[in-house]
Amino acid sequence: MRRIVVLVLLIGVVAAACGGSAGGIEVTDVWGRPSPSAATNAAFYMNITNGGDAPDQLVGASSPACSVTELHEMYMKDGGVMGMRPVQGGAVEIAPGATVEFKPGGLHVMCIGITEELKPGTTVPLTLTFEQAGDLQLEVEIRAN
Amino acid sequence: MKRLPIILAVTTALLAGVWFGARALRPYSFHGTIIQSPEPAPDFTLQSASGPVSPSDFRGKVTVLFFGYTFCPDVCPTTLADLAGAMRILGDEADEVQVVFVSVDPDRDTPERLAEYVGSFDPRFVGVTGNEDEVAAVAAVYGIFYEKHEGTPASGYLIDHTASAMVIDREGRLKLVLPFGIGPQDIAADLHELLK
Numbered sequence: 509m510r511r512i513v514v515l516v517l518l519i520g521v522v523a524a525a526c527g528g529s530a531g532g533i534e535v536t537d538v539w540g541r542p543s544p545s546a547a548t549n550a551a552f553y554m555n556i557t558n559g560g561d562a563p564d565q566l567v568g569a570s571s572p573a574c575s576v577t578e579l580h581e582m583y584m585k586d587g588g589v590m591g592m593r594p595v596q597g598g599a600v601e602i603a604p605g606a607t608v609e610f611k612p613g614g615l616h617v618m619c620i621g622i623t624e625e626l627k628p629g630t631t632v633p634l635t636l637t638f639e640q641a642g643d644l645q646l647e648v649e650i651r652a653n
Numbered sequence: 654m655k656r657l658p659i660i661l662a663v664t665t666a667l668l669a670g671v672w673f674g675a676r677a678l679r680p681y682s683f684h685g686t687i688i689q690s691p692e693p694a695p696d697f698t699l700q701s702a703s704g705p706v707s708p709s710d711f712r713g714k715v716t717v718l719f720f721g722y723t724f725c726p727d728v729c730p731t732t733l734a735d736l737a738g739a740m741r742i743l744g745d746e747a748d749e750v751q752v753v754f755v756s757v758d759p760d761r762d763t764p765e766r767l768a769e770y771v772g773s774f775d776p777r778f779v780g781v782t783g784n785e786d787e788v789a790a791v792a793a794v795y796g797i798f799y800e801k802h803e804g805t806p807a808s809g810y811l812i813d814h815t816a817s818a819m820v821i822d823r824e825g826r827l828k829l830v831l832p833f834g835i836g837p838q839d840i841a842a843d844l845h846e847l848l849k
Contacts, residue, residue, distance in 0.1 A: 541730050541731075541734060542773075544723075544730060544733075544770045544771075544773040544774060545769040545770060545772065545773040546723060546766045546767075546769040546770045546773075547723060547730070547770060548723070548724060549724055549725070549726040549808070550726055550730075551726040551727045551730070575807070576805075576807035576808075578805060578807065578808065580726075580727075582727055582728060585813065587796075587798060587815065588815050588816055588817040588830075588832060588833065589798050589799075589813055589814065589815050589816070590728050590813065590814065590815075590816040590833060591802075591811075591813035592725075592726075592727065592728075592811050592813070593811075594804075594805060612727055612728070612731040612834065613727065613728065613731065613816075613833060613834050616726065616727050618726050618727075618808065619726070620726075620807045620808050621807070653734035653737055653738065653774065
């Protein structure tokens with residue numbers, strides 16, 4: 509019986525490895541690309557769902573793999589020109605019942621000054637800080653291109 | 654009256670023939686934007702880690718020009734990864750494709766740094782740069798816009814830039830524009846069509 513409990517716990521830990529939830533906020537599909545040689549920056553992507561009744565905000569992120577971590581968004585200007593800027597107000601609103609996608613060409617967690625090579629098939633820790641839900645510890649899955 | 658089934662069969666066969674014929678003749682529909690009256694692609698020379706590079710060096714191949722910078726965390730790695738994916742899908746045909754990454758950040762991107770960077774997506778990719786004026790001139794003739802703007806203290810300056818890739822056909826004509834984010838499958842299909 510004890511073995512089964514341990515096994516169930518282990519499965520729970522493995523299943524939670526790349527996502528996590530706290531206070532109605534659920535984060536899934538946390539990923540990044542392998543870092544190209546000579547690259548100094550990277551981007552992390554994820555889906556953030558607010559299953560609670562109250563609005564929440566993603567206010568920050570940190571990772572030992574990055575010297576500095578910022579919340580950025582890409583935006584399209586005229587003629588296919590893409591610009592990048594820190595998110596307005598330094599926070600991303602997650603409305604109740606909404607899922608906000610962080611994806612290439614849109615929102616991303618910008619990892620400035622990578623401190624280690626991001627290798628395909630590995631994970632790096634990432635902490636997302638929400639105004640209401642607090643800190644959420646996650647693992648970023650580095651996916652082969 | 655006995656002839657009716659024969660007439661029907663013949664009519665059906667004819668209609669089917671016309672339908673299949675029309676399908677075969679219908680032109681391929683590109684995922685990128687095709688340039689209807691393609692002009693010769695402006696030639697230029699910029700520096701790679703292994704010497705000068707000009708689009709005209711690759712006449713006979715299909716050349717993809719993409720403008721970006723190595724500090725770029727999102728659009729550039731995404732596009733280079735998509736182009737590398739397209740190369741894998743094309744298999745042997747990929748040897749007829751040359752991807753050239755042009756840095757719009759000559760201050761920070763040296764030819765050596767570019768070679769390392771693009772090489773980790775596909776060893777066949779080439780990265781080039783020049784001095785500020787040379788890069789500006791190349792971008793201008795290809796209608797590529799880029800502009801430095803202040804980032805945060807950590808990120809340093811960032812560069813807004815045209816995220817589409819320009820494709821030059823085997824004859825050296827600027828033929829196709831690939832918008833950002835269309836993915837490796839669609840890029841491979843378009844390049845395959847240009848290689849025919």
